[in-house]
Amino acid sequence: MATVKILHQYWAYLVLLILVLATFNAVFKTITKKEYEPRDFRVSLFTLIVSHIQLLIGIVLWFAADYFSEMSMGEIMKNSIMRSNVVEHPIAMILAVVFITMGYSKHKKQLTSTGKLKKIAIFYSIALLLVCAKIPWAKLF
Numbered sequence: 001m002a003t004v005k006i007l008h009q010y011w012a013y014l015v016l017l018i019l020v021l022a023t024f025n026a027v028f029k030t031i032t033k034k035e036y037e038p039r040d041f042r043v044s045l046f047t048l049i050v051s052h053i054q055l056l057i058g059i060v061l062w063f064a065a066d067y068f069s070e071m072s073m074g075e076i077m078k079n080s081i082m083r084s085n086v087v088e089h090p091i092a093m094i095l096a097v098v099f100i101t102m103g104y105s106k107h108k109k110q111l112t113s114t115g116k117l118k119k120i121a122i123f124y125s126i127a128l129l130l131v132c133a134k135i136p137w138a139k140l141f
């Protein structure tokens with residue numbers, strides 16, 4: 001449990017780093033109308049992989065914590081830290097990974113550089129906003 005938690009915490013740095021990189025890269029290249037290159041494909045794929053791994057670690061952490069053995073749903077919802085751990089953080093992060101997955105698969109179907117980069121820019125930006133909104137910053141630093 002402790003190991004999984006540490007892994008989830010450190011893996012979060014990687015998720016943040018690569019997601020920020022992929023998003024800003026796609027936004028910048030969309031605005032400046034640059035060509036889509038193999039490097040762009042690699043960075044978006046790497047973001048997809050890294051975020052899916054974090055999703056799996058998070059799910060393991062969530063089930064391992066066995067929150068409902070000690071508290072009822074009502075008690076959890078009344079406590080802001082517990083509500084965040086059990087409900088808000090997981091839901092926001094699952095949604096973020098869904099947006100990353102949608103962005104990645106939609107960008108692959110596009111035939112033009114602008115089309116590809118635009119899909120990544122839009123969907124990864126939404127994911128980044130969700131991650132930034134619900135990541136427990138105080139525990140990260």
Ligand code: HEM
Binds near residue numbers: 086135139
């Ligand atoms: C995909 C992006 C995600 C990021 C960047 C992320 C990041 C973090 C960070 C930085 C913490 C604080 C770690 C600590 O306590 O030191 C945390 C805690 C937690 N995360 Fe995530 N997480 C993600 C996804 C998920 C998902 C999908 C779930 C569950 C389905 C989840 C479940 C949890 C739980 C239960 C905790 C609280 C652990 C505790 O304090 O007992 N996370 N997460």
